Amino acid sequence: DFLNALQEIVPAFGASTDDLERCRLNGMVDCGNRHKHIYERAMLLVEQVKVSRGSPLVTCLLEGPSGSGKTALAATVGIDSDFPYVKIVSAETMIGLHESTKCAQIVKVFEDAYKSPLSIIILDDIERLLEYIAIGPRFSNLISQTLLVLLKRLPPKGKKLLVIGTTSEVSFLDSIGVCDAFSVAYNVPKLKKDDAEQVLRQLNVFAEDDIQAAAEALDEMPIKKLYMLIAMASRGVGGGASDEAIYSERQKIMISHFYDCLQDVVGY
Amino acid sequence: DFLNALQEIVPAFGASTDDLERCRLNGMVDCGNRHKHIYERAMLLVEQVKVSRGSPLVTCLLEGPSGSGKTALAATVGIDSDFPYVKIVSAETMIGLHESTKCAQIVKVFEDAYKSPLSIIILDDIERLLEYIAIGPRFSNLISQTLLVLLKRLPPKGKKLLVIGTTSEVSFLDSIGVCDAFSVAYNVPKLKKDDAEQVLRQLNVFAEDDIQAAAEALDEMPIKKLYMLIAMASRGVGGGASDEAIYSERQKIMISHFYDCLQDVVGY
Amino acid sequence: DFLNALQEIVPAFGASTDDLERCRLNGMVDCGNRHKHIYERAMLLVEQVKVSRGSPLVTCLLEGPSGSGKTALAATVGIDSDFPYVKIVSAETMIGLHESTKCAQIVKVFEDAYKSPLSIIILDDIERLLEYIAIGPRFSNLISQTLLVLLKRLPPKGKKLLVIGTTSEVSFLDSIGVCDAFSVAYNVPKLKKDDAEQVLRQLNVFAEDDIQAAAEALDEMPIKKLYMLIAMASRGVGGGASDEAIYSERQKIMISHFYDCLQDVVGY
Amino acid sequence: DFLNALQEIVPAFGASTDDLERCRLNGMVDCGNRHKHIYERAMLLVEQVKVSRGSPLVTCLLEGPSGSGKTALAATVGIDSDFPYVKIVSAETMIGLHESTKCAQIVKVFEDAYKSPLSIIILDDIERLLEYIAIGPRFSNLISQTLLVLLKRLPPKGKKLLVIGTTSEVSFLDSIGVCDAFSVAYNVPKLKKDDAEQVLRQLNVFAEDDIQAAAEALDEMPIKKLYMLIAMASRGVGGGASDEAIYSERQKIMISHFYDCLQDVVGY
Amino acid sequence: DFLNALQEIVPAFGASTDDLERCRLNGMVDCGNRHKHIYERAMLLVEQVKVSRGSPLVTCLLEGPSGSGKTALAATVGIDSDFPYVKIVSAETMIGLHESTKCAQIVKVFEDAYKSPLSIIILDDIERLLEYIAIGPRFSNLISQTLLVLLKRLPPKGKKLLVIGTTSEVSFLDSIGVCDAFSVAYNVPKLKKDDAEQVLRQLNVFAEDDIQAAAEALDEMPIKKLYMLIAMASRGVGGGASDEAIYSERQKIMISHFYDCLQDVVGY
Amino acid sequence: DFLNALQEIVPAFGASTDDLERCRLNGMVDCGNRHKHIYERAMLLVEQVKVSRGSPLVTCLLEGPSGSGKTALAATVGIDSDFPYVKIVSAETMIGLHESTKCAQIVKVFEDAYKSPLSIIILDDIERLLEYIAIGPRFSNLISQTLLVLLKRLPPKGKKLLVIGTTSEVSFLDSIGVCDAFSVAYNVPKLKKDDAEQVLRQLNVFAEDDIQAAAEALDEMPIKKLYMLIAMASRGVGGGASDEAIYSERQKIMISHFYDCLQDVVGY
Ligand SMILES: Nc1ncnc2c1ncn2[C@@H]1O[C@H](COP(=O)(O)OP(=O)(O)OP(=O)(O)O)[C@@H](O)[C@H]1O
Ligand SMILES: Nc1ncnc2c1ncn2[C@@H]1O[C@H](COP(=O)(O)OP(=O)(O)OP(=O)(O)O)[C@@H](O)[C@H]1O
Ligand SMILES: Nc1ncnc2c1ncn2[C@@H]1O[C@H](COP(=O)(O)OP(=O)(O)OP(=O)(O)O)[C@@H](O)[C@H]1O
Ligand SMILES: Nc1ncnc2c1ncn2[C@@H]1O[C@H](COP(=O)(O)OP(=O)(O)OP(=O)(O)O)[C@@H](O)[C@H]1O
Ligand SMILES: Nc1ncnc2c1ncn2[C@@H]1O[C@H](COP(=O)(O)OP(=O)(O)OP(=O)(O)O)[C@@H](O)[C@H]1O
Ligand SMILES: Nc1ncnc2c1ncn2[C@@H]1O[C@H](COP(=O)(O)OP(=O)(O)OP(=O)(O)O)[C@@H](O)[C@H]1O
Ligand SMILES: [Mg+2]
Ligand SMILES: [Mg+2]
Ligand SMILES: [Mg+2]
Ligand SMILES: [Mg+2]
Ligand SMILES: [Mg+2]
Ligand SMILES: [Mg+2]
Structure with missing residues (x-):
């Protein structure tokens, strides 16, 4: 299944996927059914591009709220495909450049892709x-x-190309016709209470008795902010508890401190 | 008739119409009466330009929703005319250029055209x-x-010129007076249920029993998206079914899988 | 009278009025009283400029719907005046130029005019x-x-100048104060039913029985579109009828085919 | 009085006031009390600048509808002052220049003025x-x-400067604070019926019986358009009547023809 | 007190304060209590900057209607402080410069100021x-x-700086946050009837019997316009009365002429 | 606690923290609980960045009204962390630069930070x-x-970075998505009456009897303006009382004079 697939394939990759790996700094945990479904459909598109004759270009948009896991998901599809050319185009490498230079860099990535069969x-x-x-x-x-x-x-x-876009401003993209330019689109959601509980169990940072309450408070939290929050809440529990101490179960997060931190997080 | 005309003429063309041929990657199937009517009227304009003395310049706009087949239709008229100069002006070859450069390239195409009698x-x-x-x-x-x-x-x-424009933003073009600048205009529509059924029969990718249901679901679908959808639905039916397998009738698309894919398609 | 005047004078001109002649590709037919009136008043202004001492500069605006005959009318006045310097300033010869270059070219035309007495x-x-x-x-x-x-x-x-402007966007020109900058202005209208009938008779392209019906359908049609429509309707009547065939009365336009074409014309 | 003053002083000026003279191509007739009043007040400002110690800079705005005689009035004040430096700054000599160049030219005129005592x-x-x-x-x-x-x-x-501005867009100037920047302002009006009658009598172009009727029709006409209208109406009366013929009283304008011309004039 | 202070200190200044002196061309008369109050408070800020340790930068805005005396007041404070560096930054010396050049000049003034202790x-x-x-x-x-x-x-x-700003567009400055950037702000008003009377007495240009009536008419007049008005009214009384004649009491302004002039002044 | 922490650590810093020290020109006094709370939470983030593995980047926004102490607070956290690289990015050092230059300088600061472990x-x-x-x-x-x-x-x-932003325009930042880009945010408030009283006691500039009344008047005053106000009020009490005199308790501020000054301060 989804998570297994990820964990099996990762070791098979070398240095060249470093960029992609950095996109999922906290690894990939099971985030619930919707995330899994999107992964599977995206992998089907990978298949389609590889095999189909009539659709040499397939374009897929992953949209959803900030921090919901879009980039990590796209990177994972890129890693899990066995395509010879996988490239991420990100604003991070183009800070301060003039729009025409950015343009040229983007075109360059496409021109390079056109040289690879897949x-x-x-x-x-x-x-x-x-x-x-x-x-x-x-x-x-x-x-x-x-x-x-x-x-x-x-x-x-003779060349085939899959383009995966990510965005947290889908209504803007829609208003300028960029959504329409994609063949398919998937909404990547925040965590529901049940998804959050599942994630917390996998992370194992709360005492069993606190998990339910914590998950309740995390309803509609994006997975990325959940990680930040856990990191914050791990501080201030008797001084210098490190991540390791927390994750290695030697220490658990105090639920009251967790509530305090929750209030500082932007947007909550 | 329309489709026959296409199929007869195509072989007569060599490399120089490659650009035009790429505009109808999925070939030309019978899409219903409206498409046929437009083709015929456009071919009459070709005639008019060739013969008439008083109208050395005729301009014709094909407008309609995204993917309804405008470009393929225009390309087909270009191929089917026996004019010595047929040229497509597209944004694809002018990515990232400054507007004045684009301008110059467009003017160049017209200047070149002015040198040819037709x-x-x-x-x-x-x-x-x-x-x-x-x-x-x-x-x-x-x-x-x-x-x-x-x-x-x-x-x-002594020179004659037919200009064919395509657009999916007719109300914008109208608001800036570009529609008015054309002599005639035709609306190229999406497929109606009946048109879709006709197309599906020609493609022969569904079991006879599923065709009607599938066509029903495809009401108001543009022909271009129909092709994308068929390609998607051809995946995931028992693993690695290729286009060939599907089109060659060895395998048919499962209607339930087809419905699933339909939901992912942007705009449906 | 008006049309006679035109026909008499034209032969008196040589190559240098080619530009002006191209502005009335379909010649000048009698379009009704309003057109005639405007021509006569404009010719009076020509007189005024020539003779008057106190008004060395007269400016006249011809405004009206697209294709109503403004440019042809202005060109005719230019041709029919016997002024040594007659020049048309048109966007056609300034495509893609920077606004300051256009500006300079326009100023140049005025500076040149200032060197001629009339x-x-x-x-x-x-x-x-x-x-x-x-x-x-x-x-x-x-x-x-x-x-x-x-x-x-x-x-x-000692120098005298008549400026004739044409426009189909009079309300815009008004809103930026350009109308006010003209001394006089005339509205050049579309054809009324009766004008259209008169024109059709002169062109002699319909069977006598059809003229009335055709004219009815042409109410509020600009003269320029009428010519395009006639050219379109001349096609498709038994194959390859040429303009000549039609105009030379060997063949007449089928009224039903004429109605069909009417529907394709932009704006009707 | 006002008109006499003008006529006396004019001969005293040489070539250098050519620019100013061109501003009153049709000379200066008596246009009614308001025009006279403004002239007198403006001449008082000329005096004030010359004599006063505490106001080395006086600024005066003449505003009013297009053609009401503002420029001619300002030029007349310039001519009638006996100031060594009188300069008109007009857009006519700066066509197509970049705004910074215009700016520099305007500043230059002021710098030059600063060198003259008056x-x-x-x-x-x-x-x-x-x-x-x-x-x-x-x-x-x-x-x-x-x-x-x-x-x-x-x-x-030790230097004194009088600035006279003219404009027909006073509400715009007001909205950008330019009106406030002037010390005093005068509204130069169109002609009232009585003013028009007075002017017509001076011009002597109508038969005595027609003057009243003509003046009635000229109520709220700017003086400049009145001159254009008279010039137009002088044409078409039995062929080639020249200005001279009209003004020299050998021929009078036909009142019916005058009414016709009135309708062609922009804004009436 | 305020006026005395001014008159005593002025002689102590040499050429370098010429710029400041030109800002109060008509000298400083007693304009009423508000003007006096502002002057005193501003001089206290001068003190504060000189002595205080914790506020090396004090910023003060003088705002009020056009001509109310802001610039003259600021210049007077500058003159009356005994600071080694007093500089006025004015648009008058930066006409037509590019905004970045203006910027650089303003920064330069501050950098220079930073080199002076006060x-x-x-x-x-x-x-x-x-x-x-x-x-x-x-x-x-x-x-x-x-x-x-x-x-x-x-x-x-170790360096201390007092910035005094003047503006007649306080609501604009407020809307862009510039008001907030000042520590303190004072509104410099127009003259009230009583202030006007006081000023008129000091100027001594009206006959005793007219002063009250004139002052009444000058209610809500800015001090600067009052001076312009007096200069205008001094003309036209029996020909060439000069300022000197008026101010030296040899001649008085006729109240009726004064009323006439009042109507010409912009904004009244 | 908070203030002690500050005072202890300050001496440990050398010249390189000069920039930071200039941000708290008036030192740090106890401003009430909210300020203390924010300081403590910010220091916890310092800890988190140092120790945590999963959050190498933490971003924290301090927002609040103008003068509420945001910059001083941020500088204090920077000083109190024992991080090898602490840098303030401020518009003060980039006056008049082109936006792309500013951009480059900001990027440079980040690139430098990336070279330091903390x-x-x-x-x-x-x-x-x-x-x-x-x-x-x-x-x-x-x-x-x-x-x-x-x-x-x-x-x-292997590198860790804490970014602290300050702003008094939080709603603007929110509207352009910059708030969302921060992990946590704290509102730094103005002084409440009680906070003001506490501060006044620490500053010891009022007679005991006046403190309560003064504090009442200072409700909702930002700490920075409080300092300016005290400096102003210290002037004008019997001539040349210096800050030292006031702060050293030799002289107290007169409450009535304090009220006067309060009215001049912008925004009150
Ligand atoms: N199943 C999962 N899917 C996605 N991300 C996951 C999953 N499990 C764990 N993560 C972690 O959650 C984080 C998701 O962050 P990511 O940057 O992908 O979100 P995003 O939606 O792209 O955010 P933004 O809107 O800011 O671009 C990553 O650190 C990733 O390692
Ligand atoms: N009768 C037909 N008319 C037009 N296209 C057809 C027809 N039959 C099959 N096709 C196929 O349908 C597709 C039509 O796509 P096309 O690019 O012409 O649409 P479009 O309206 O130009 O789209 P867009 O709005 O994106 O420009 C082509 O791949 C073409 O090969
Ligand atoms: N009496 C006439 N007056 C004007 N045009 C006539 C007349 N008779 C025939 N024509 C023909 O009609 C056409 C008028 O077109 P013309 O370009 O002058 O219209 P227009 O109003 O300038 O159009 P546009 O608004 O597009 O500039 C010309 O081809 C001209 O030869
Ligand atoms: N008493 C008069 N005052 C002003 N102009 C007069 C007078 N008598 C005759 N004229 C003539 O009337 C004309 C006035 O035109 P003028 O250009 O001064 O008007 P204007 O208000 O400046 O117009 P515009 O708004 O177009 O600038 C001139 O030709 C001038 O010779
Ligand atoms: N007590 C006074 N205060 C200010 N100005 C005075 C005073 N007494 C006389 N004046 C004179 O009044 C005039 C005030 O003009 P000033 O330029 O200072 O006004 P302003 O408010 O700066 O005008 P603006 O809004 O146009 O900049 C000066 O000429 C000055 O000499
Ligand atoms: N506990 C405190 N917290 C913050 N500032 C304090 C404190 N105690 C005293 N101060 C002083 O108060 C002033 C706070 O000014 P600061 O510039 O930090 O405000 P700010 O909110 O950044 O203002 P601005 O909105 O203008 O940027 C400094 O001079 C500082 O020395
Ligand atoms: Mg992302
Ligand atoms: Mg297309
Ligand atoms: Mg035209
Ligand atoms: Mg004028
Ligand atoms: Mg001023
Ligand atoms: Mg700050």
Whole structure:
């Protein structure tokens, strides 16, 4: 299944997937059915691209709230495909560049992909690639146009390409026609109470008696913020408890301290 | 008739129509009466341009929802005319260029056309040529002005030109006066249930019993998305069924899997 | 009278009026009283400029719906005046130029005119010279300012200048004060049913019995679109009927086919 | 009185006032009390600047509808003052220049004025200097700021300066604070029926019986348009009547033809 | 007291305060209590800066209607402080400069001030420094940011700085946060009837019987416009009465003429 | 506790923390519980960054009204951490620079931080770094995008980074998604009456009988303005009382004079 697949395949990868691995710093735990479903459908698209004759270009959008696990999921699909060319396009490597330079770099990634028989390109945080800001709104039309064309341009004969985009601003992307430019789209959700409980059990950082209460408080929490919160709550319990101490079960998080930290987290 | 015409003429073309051929990657099937009607009227315009003395410039707009078959139709008219100069102007070959460079390239195509006694220019996805984005809206006024002038400028004495434009943003084009700049316009629609059924029969990818149900679900589907959907639904039926397997009738698409895929498709 | 005047004078002109002649590709037929009236008043202005001492600069705007015959009318006045300097300023020869370059070219035409004792400058499609687009609206303020000044600047002592502008966006021009900058203005209308009938009779392309019905359908049609429509309707009547065949009365347009074509024409 | 003053002084001027003279191409007739009053007050300001110690800078705005005689009035004050430096700043000599170049030229005129003990600067059609256009509105902030500062900056010790501005867009100037930057302001009106009658009598172009009727029709007409209208109406009366013929009383304007022409004039 | 203070100190200054002196061309008369109060408080800030250890930077805004005497007041404080560095920053010396050049000049003044143990910088007419125009509104964000930072940046250790800003657009400054950037703010008002009377008595330009009536008419008049008005009213009384004649009491202003002039003044 | 911690650690720092020390010119007094709480939580984050494995990047926003003590607080945390790299990024050192230069400088600070195992970066007055102005609003999208990416980009393996931002425009930051980019956020408030009383006692500038009344008047006053006010009120009490005199208890502030000064302070 989903998680097993991940854990089996990871060791098979070498240095070149470092970029992808950094996208899932906290590893991959079982986050509930929706996450699993999306992973499976995405892997089917990987199959389709590989085998189908009539669809040399497939494009798939992962959208959902900030921190819900979109990038980690896309990276995992990239790692788990056995495609020779897997590349992540991220604003992190293009800070401060002029929009035309960014444009050129993005085009370059596509041109490189066109040279490989099977390729995956991850367009991570598309709103950030587009320099989107809600006020105005402002964004780069140059880069928008570039993506709109690239998302529809067929690779040369005999080449196949899967593009996976991620975004937490789906309604913006929709309003500029970028959603329409994707063939399929999946919503990656926050954790429900039950998903949170499952995750907490896997992390094993609360005393058994506290898990239920903690999970209740974590309803509608994105997986990424959950990790930050756990890290915060691990501090201040009798001084210098380290992550290791917590995760290795030698010490558990005090639920009251956990509640305190919860209040500091932005958006809660 | 329409489809026959296509199939007869295609072999007569060599490498130079490669660009046009790539525009109809999935070939041309019978999509219903409206598509056929538009093809016939467009071919009459080809005739008019060739013969008439008083109208050396005829301009025709194909507008309709995304994926309804506009580009394939325009390309087919270009291929089926026996004009010595047929050229497609597309944003795909002008990614990231400055608007003035795009402008110059477009003008160049017209200047080249003016040298041929009979020419067809396809302005594909005019909204993309104009760098249109709905928010704002934003678009290149420079290119808009260029098209507005080129669509009305007469070719030199003795030269004849047919311009075919395509767009899925007809109301935008209308609001900037580009529709008015065309002599005639045709709406290329999505498939109706009956059209879809006809197409499915031609493709022969469903068991006879499923065709009606599938066609029902495909009401108001653009022909292009139909092809993508068939390709997706062909995956996941007992592992690695390839397109060939499906199209060659060795395997049929499972209708339940088809319904699942339908939900992932953007806009449905 | 008006049409006679045209036909008499035309032969008197040589190559240098080629540009003006191209503006009335389909010749000049009698379009009804309003067109005639405007022609006569414009010719009076020609007289005024020539003779009057106190008004060395007269400016006249021809405004009306797209295709109503403004440019052809202005060109005709230019041709029929016996002024040594008659020049048309059109966006067609300035495609893609920067607004300051356009500006310089326009100024150049005026400077040249100032050297001739009697000059006519036709500013054709002023909204296009101004790079006007309805959304925004956008337009070149640089060129607007230039025209606003040029339309009021007196020629040097002893020189006389008549400026004729044409536009189909009179309300825009009004909103930026360009209308006010003209001394006089005339509205060039579409054809009324009776005008259309008169034109059809002159063209002689319908069987006598069909003329009335056709004219009825052509109520509120601009003269320019009427010509396009006739050219379209001339196709598809028993294969390859050429314009000549139609105009030479050997063949007449089938009224039913005419109705079909009417529906394809943009804006009807 | 006012008109006499003008006529006496004019001959005293040489070539250098050519620019100013061109501003009153049709001479100066008696236009009614308001025009006279403004002239007198403006001449008092001329006096004040010359004599007063505490106000080395006086600024005066003439505002009113298009064609009401503002520029001619300002030019007349300039001519009638006996100031060694009188300069008109007009958009006519700055067509197509970049706003910073215009700025520099305007500053230059002020710097030159600062060198003369007594100077008058006429800022003609300020809205045009500012590249104002009603849509937006758009205008040059650079030039606006320049004028706002120049209108308040004191000349060097011992130098005196009178600035006269003209505009037909007073509400715009008011909204950007330029009106406030002037010390005094006068509204130059259109002609009232009685003023028009007086002017017509002076021009002597109508038969005595027609004057009253004509004046009635000219109520609220700006003096400048009145001249254009008279010139138009002088044509078409039995062929080639020249201005001279009309003004020299050999021929009179036919009142019916006059009414016709009135309808063609923009804004009536 | 206030006025005495002014008159005593002025002679103590040499050429270097010329710029400041030009700011109070009409000298300083007693304008009423509010003006006096502001002067005193500002002088206390001068003291505070000199003596206090904890507030090396004090910033003070003088705001009020156009012509109310803000600049003259600020200049007077600058003159009356015995600070070694007193500098006025005004748009008058930066006409037409690019905003970044203006920025650099402003920064330069601050850097220079930082070198002196005690400094005063007068930011005169801040809205003009910011190139503010009400329509839009438009203004230079670059200069705004510069002022916002400079108004809060501490001088180097051991240096003290008093910044005095003046503006007649306080609500604009407030809306961009510039008011908040000042420590203290004072409203400099127009003259009330009583203040006006007091001023008129000091100027001694009316006959005793007219003073009350004139003062009544001057209620809510800014002191600066009062001076302009007196200068205007001094003209036209029997020809060439000079300022001197009026101020030296040889001649008095006729009250009726004074009323006439009052109507011409902008804003009354 | 909080204040003690501060006072103990300060001496341990050398020249390199000068920048940070200048941020708390008036030292650190006990401002009430909320300030203390924030300090403690921020120090816990310092701990977390140092010890935790799973959160190499922690980001913390201090937001609150102008002058509430945010910068002093952030500087104090920076000083009290024993991190080898502590850097403040402030608009003060980037006046007048182009946004791309600012961008580069900010990136440089992060790149430097990435080289140290433990780093703190203080982004002071983020709205000022972003060149934010409320009207429009206007701001630098380039810098916004840069911060949005830097606030999420993980440091290289083995490096840890704490980012502390300060702002008094939290709702703006929220509207452009910058708040969301922080892990935790704290509101730094103005002084309540009780806090003010506590501060006044520590400063010891009022007579015992006046403290309560003064504190009452200082309810909702930011700590920074309180210091300015005290400095102002210390002037004008019998001439030249210096800060020292006041703070050294030789002289007390007169409560009536204190009330007067209170009215001059902007925003009260
Ligand atoms: N099943 C899972 N799916 C996704 N992420 C997981 C899963 N299990 C654990 N994680 C961890 O959760 C975090 C998800 O963060 P990620 O950056 O993918 O979220 P995101 O939705 O891309 O956030 P943002 O909206 O900020 O881009 C990663 O650190 C990842 O290691
Ligand atoms: N009769 C037909 N007419 C048009 N296209 C057809 C027809 N039969 C099959 N097709 C296939 O359907 C697809 C139509 O896609 P096409 O790109 O022309 O649509 P479009 O309307 O131009 O889309 P877009 O709005 O994205 O530009 C092509 O792959 C073409 O091969
Ligand atoms: N009496 C007439 N007046 C004007 N045009 C006529 C007349 N008779 C025939 N025509 C023909 O009608 C056409 C008028 O087109 P024209 O380009 O002048 O229209 P327009 O109003 O300038 O159009 P647009 O709004 O597109 O600029 C010309 O081809 C001209 O030859
Ligand atoms: N008493 C008068 N005052 C002003 N103009 C007069 C007078 N008598 C005759 N004229 C004539 O009337 C015309 C006035 O035109 P002028 O250009 O001054 O108007 P304007 O208000 O400046 O117009 P615009 O608004 O277009 O700038 C001139 O040709 C001038 O010779
Ligand atoms: N007590 C006074 N205070 C201020 N100005 C005075 C006083 N007495 C006389 N004046 C004179 O009044 C005038 C005030 O003009 P000033 O330029 O200072 O006004 P302002 O408010 O700065 O105007 P603006 O809003 O145009 O900048 C000066 O000429 C000054 O000499
Ligand atoms: N406990 C305290 N916390 C913060 N500041 C204190 C404290 N005690 C005294 N102060 C003093 O109060 C002042 C706080 O000013 P600071 O610049 O930190 O405010 P700020 O909120 O950053 O203001 P701004 O919004 O203008 O950036 C400093 O001078 C500091 O020395
Ligand atoms: Mg992500
Ligand atoms: Mg297409
Ligand atoms: Mg035309
Ligand atoms: Mg004028
Ligand atoms: Mg001032
Ligand atoms: Mg701060």
